Amino acid sequence: MTHTLTKHHPDSPNGEDDISKNESGNRGFESVLDARLARRSVLKGGFGLAATGFMGVGLSACGGGSDTDNSFRLGFTAVAKNLNDVVTLPAGYTYSALYRVGDPINAATAAYANDGSDTAASFEFRAGDHHDGMAYFGLNAAGTAKSLSNSSRGLLAMNHENITQIFLHTSAEVGAGFPTTARVAAQIDKEVNVHGVSVVEVQNSTGTFAVNKASTFNRRITAATEMDLNGPVRGAALVQTKYSTTGVKTRGTLNNCANGVTPWGTYITCEENWAGYFKRPASANPATSKEQVAQNRYMGTGASNGSYGWANPSGGDVSGTDLYNRWNITVTGAAATDDFRNAANTFGWNVEVDPFSPAAIPRKRTAMGRFGHEGAMPAKAVAGKPIVYYMGDDSRGEYIYKYVSTANWDAADANGGLSAGDKYLDSGKLYVAKFNDNGTGQWIELNITHPTIAAGYTAYGYAYTFADQADVLVNCRLAADAVGATPMDRPEWTGVHPVTGDVYVTLTNNTDRGKTGSFTSGKARGLDAANPRYYDDGEGIKGNANGHIIRMKETGSDPAALSFNWDIYLFGAEVGLDTTNINISGLTADNDFSSPDGLWFSQAVPSLMWIQTDDGAYTDVTNCMMLAALPGKHGDGGATAINVANTAVPSNGAANQTVATYAGKDASAATLRRFLVGPKGCEITGITETPDGKAIFINIQHPGEDTLAANIATPASYQSTWPEGGTARPRSSTIVITKTGGGLIGS
Numbered sequence: 001m002t003h004t005l006t007k008h009h010p011d012s013p014n015g016e017d018d019i020s021k022n023e024s025g026n027r028g029f030e031s032v033l034d035a036r037l038a039r040r041s042v043l044k045g046g047f048g049l050a051a052t053g054f055m056g057v058g059l060s061a062c063g064g065g066s067d068t069d070n071s072f073r074l075g076f077t078a079v080a081k082n083l084n085d086v087v088t089l090p091a092g093y094t095y096s097a098l099y100r101v102g103d104p105i106n107a108a109t110a111a112y113a114n115d116g117s118d119t120a121a122s123f124e125f126r127a128g129d130h131h132d133g134m135a136y137f138g139l140n141a142a143g144t145a146k147s148l149s150n151s152s153r154g155l156l157a158m159n160h161e162n163i164t165q166i167f168l169h170t171s172a173e174v175g176a177g178f179p180t181t182a183r184v185a186a187q188i189d190k191e192v193n194v195h196g197v198s199v200v201e202v203q204n205s206t207g208t209f210a211v212n213k214a215s216t217f218n219r220r221i222t223a224a225t226e227m228d229l230n231g232p233v234r235g236a237a238l239v240q241t242k243y244s245t246t247g248v249k250t251r252g253t254l255n256n257c258a259n260g261v262t263p264w265g266t267y268i269t270c271e272e273n274w275a276g277y278f279k280r281p282a283s284a285n286p287a288t289s290k291e292q293v294a295q296n297r298y299m300g301t302g303a304s305n306g307s308y309g310w311a312n313p314s315g316g317d318v319s320g321t322d323l324y325n326r327w328n329i330t331v332t333g334a335a336a337t338d339d340f341r342n343a344a345n346t347f348g349w350n351v352e353v354d355p356f357s358p359a360a361i362p363r364k365r366t367a368m369g370r371f372g373h374e375g376a377m378p379a380k381a382v383a384g385k386p387i388v389y390y391m392g393d394d395s396r397g398e399y400i401y402k403y404v405s406t407a408n409w410d411a412a413d414a415n416g417g418l419s420a421g422d423k424y425l426d427s428g429k430l431y432v433a434k435f436n437d438n439g440t441g442q443w444i445e446l447n448i449t450h451p452t453i454a455a456g457y458t459a460y461g462y463a464y465t466f467a468d469q470a471d472v473l474v475n476c477r478l479a480a481d482a483v484g485a486t487p488m489d490r491p492e493w494t495g496v497h498p499v500t501g502d503v504y505v506t507l508t509n510n511t512d513r514g515k516t517g518s519f520t521s522g523k524a525r526g527l528d529a530a531n532p533r534y535y536d537d538g539e540g541i542k543g544n545a546n547g548h549i550i551r552m553k554e555t556g557s558d559p560a561a562l563s564f565n566w567d568i569y570l571f572g573a574e575v576g577l578d579t580t581n582i583n584i585s586g587l588t589a590d591n592d593f594s595s596p597d598g599l600w601f602s603q604a605v606p607s608l609m610w611i612q613t614d615d616g617a618y619t620d621v622t623n624c625m626m627l628a629a630l631p632g633k634h635g636d637g638g639a640t641a642i643n644v645a646n647t648a649v650p651s652n653g654a655a656n657q658t659v660a661t662y663a664g665k666d667a668s669a670a671t672l673r674r675f676l677v678g679p680k681g682c683e684i685t686g687i688t689e690t691p692d693g694k695a696i697f698i699n700i701q702h703p704g705e706d707t708l709a710a711n712i713a714t715p716a717s718y719q720s721t722w723p724e725g726g727t728a729r730p731r732s733s734t735i736v737i738t739k740t741g742g743g744l745i746g747s
């Protein structure tokens with residue numbers, strides 16, 4: 001079967017993260033020609049200098065080779081790729097489904113019927129759908145207070161990114177031409193409540209983890225929950241709405257993808273593909289051309305009713321509180337405070353949740369910028385140094401960002417909750433990454449005082465003049481365009497190696513790169529050293545079909561540095577593809593993969609990294625998977641040159657171009673091994689562990705998502721019935737994995 005990268009998985013209900021809205025032309029085709037000339041000179045004579053430069057950083061920082069903890073060895077037998085409707089684990093490992101969509105979080109809520117009959121209101125006390133990023137926070141033995149090192153009792157905070165819509169409603173509802181343009185309000189309410197975040201207590205008192213439904217910490221946050229806007233954008237004109245005319249609040253968090261944690265014991269949930277949910281008119285509705293530029297850059301240029309039509313309840317919005325109107329950003333009133341034209345500006349943020357304070361209102365941390373936030377992982381907190389977060393913006397051709405706090409870390413804040421969040425996350429500098437072809441890079445601050453930002457930016461035929469720093473943060477994609485940031489092949493999760501400090505970012509795939517006609521402006525985005533592949537995977541997918549993982553070494557090993565060196569740690573590929581130009585990392589049948597998305601470092605096993613896939617390119621051969629990795633360090637490979645065949649690049653004119661880049665050391669059985677393959681139609685995403693490393697929690701998101709609405713009453717035609725099997729509807733679930741007889745996961 002020919003597979004396609006036109007993914008319709010719910011990351012992208014409208015293909016949101018598959019559609020480039022970056023028309024900046026940064027690193028466009030013209031600049032690539034220049035860069036190619038420069039690269040040739042680098043290859044011929046200049047590379048030695050560049051290589052010495054970045055190797056030197058690694059050696060000086062790490063003391064010459066003892067920088068990774070090499071005492072841990074992968075000890076399991078690799079799992080084979082497969083298309084089975086089960087979770088496949090290595091021999092000696094078992095799992096149980098711990099927290100499935102619809103599972104009650106209190107004793108008063110009935111067991112999930114899983115036939116679409118469960119009410120909208122009940123979902124305020126049930127697991128949401130599409131479990132994604134997740135973190136474990138230890139509780140004391142009595143279950144009354146934080147005790148982060150406890151491995152037998154803790155809180156799981158997790159995201160519910162999206163929904164598999166047909167499985168939330170009854171067969172009768174879905175069978176009746178579902179969904180119609182005018183939606184049933186009760187169905188909308190349910191879909192809203194199924195989004196958001198869960199905090200649930202889990203306890204292992206009998207040898208198996210279970211949700212403690214009596215816990216007072218259990219909580220659902222939904223796409224309707226009251227949120228505070230914090231940081232520099234709080235109160236700004238750009239976030240004033242009819243709901244909060246002073247611009248200090250909004251309702252809901254949305255499309256919560258990956259996550260972050262803080263050194264003060266709170267959870268960060270990241271809003272990714274929120275843009276698709278809003279009803280918006282065709283161009284020229286916004287009050288000003290400036291607003292049009294911003295709308296185009298974040299939401300695309302076309303009209304939309306929103307992914308699920310939440311702005312269109314049958315009979316109109318009679319809630320009296322604009323529960324549905326708030327999803328419509330059309331200008332209808334005289335001023336922004338009369339309508340919801342700015343509602344979308346209140347989404348696209350990192351949101352801090354204190355899992356230990358069930359009544360606390362979540363805070364959207366606007367200093368960290370607004371974009372399609374995938375995840376936010378911190379550098380190690382060091383007393384007297386700033387707190388630093390690395391963040392991906394997941395859409396084709398978007399950027400990698402870094403946040404550096406103004407305040408320096410004080411360990412006395414370790415239990416500071418949201419107040420500590422105010423201190424470290426409401427004031428800081430936002431940077432965007434520029435990757436140079438010689439293996440170096442810069443962090444460019446996005447500040448209204450930057451000359452290029454101050455000068456304004458022209459896009460879509462309009463001039464955009466930033467009003468102030470709040471405008472820069474709300475529209476930081478435009479600011480990043482202006483300063484020449486490097487468009488990447490869809491930045492997903494970030495992770496910081498606990499020992500080396502190297503920063504890893506998954507770049508999941510990109511079939512736009514190299515094509516002409518991908519943008520309304522007709523610009524092509526060529527290849528560059530940091531995004532160097534364009535190939536035909538042999539089955540019709542052209543571009544960077546399988547993704548890669550880039551690695552950055554901050555100058556001086558200082559997370560707050562303004563420059564870095566980089567290499568490409570790992571290239572995704574199908575085994576059997578050309579090992580010089582495509583399968584560059586030398587993947588084998590035991591570790592080949594496509595579309596890396598989740599990436600996470602164990603805290604219990606210092607050099608162990610997990611890679612999770614969300615794929616549409618290799619899914620004719622295997623369901624999505626998780627691999628265990630023992631990465632080396634920046635600079636452990638070397639310079640390489642990739643030949644891009646002219647047959648693979650039919651339209652950008654760059655026939656047979658050679659792209660020079662820097663590749664990490666090849667993978668081997670000792671350093672990369674497939675640990676898990678999921679059931680049909682799922683992606684594997686979200687991971688956390690008990691502090692002793694003896695249990696890991698992962699999420700199986702959207703099994704069976706390719707099931708057709710027409711088959712809703714025919715379970716035999718479901719793509720998946722995991723985890724319950726039989727005739728059950730499939731359910732996104734958190735699973736907990738342990739090793740028989742105990743032991744570190746992966747050993």
Ligand code: FEO
Pocket residue numbers: 011017161257258272374394492597
């Ligand atoms: Fe929600 Fe980019 O994955």
Ligand code: CA
Pocket residue numbers: 257258374492597598614685
């Ligand atoms: Ca993801």
Ligand code: CA
Pocket residue numbers: 011597614
């Ligand atoms: Ca994804």
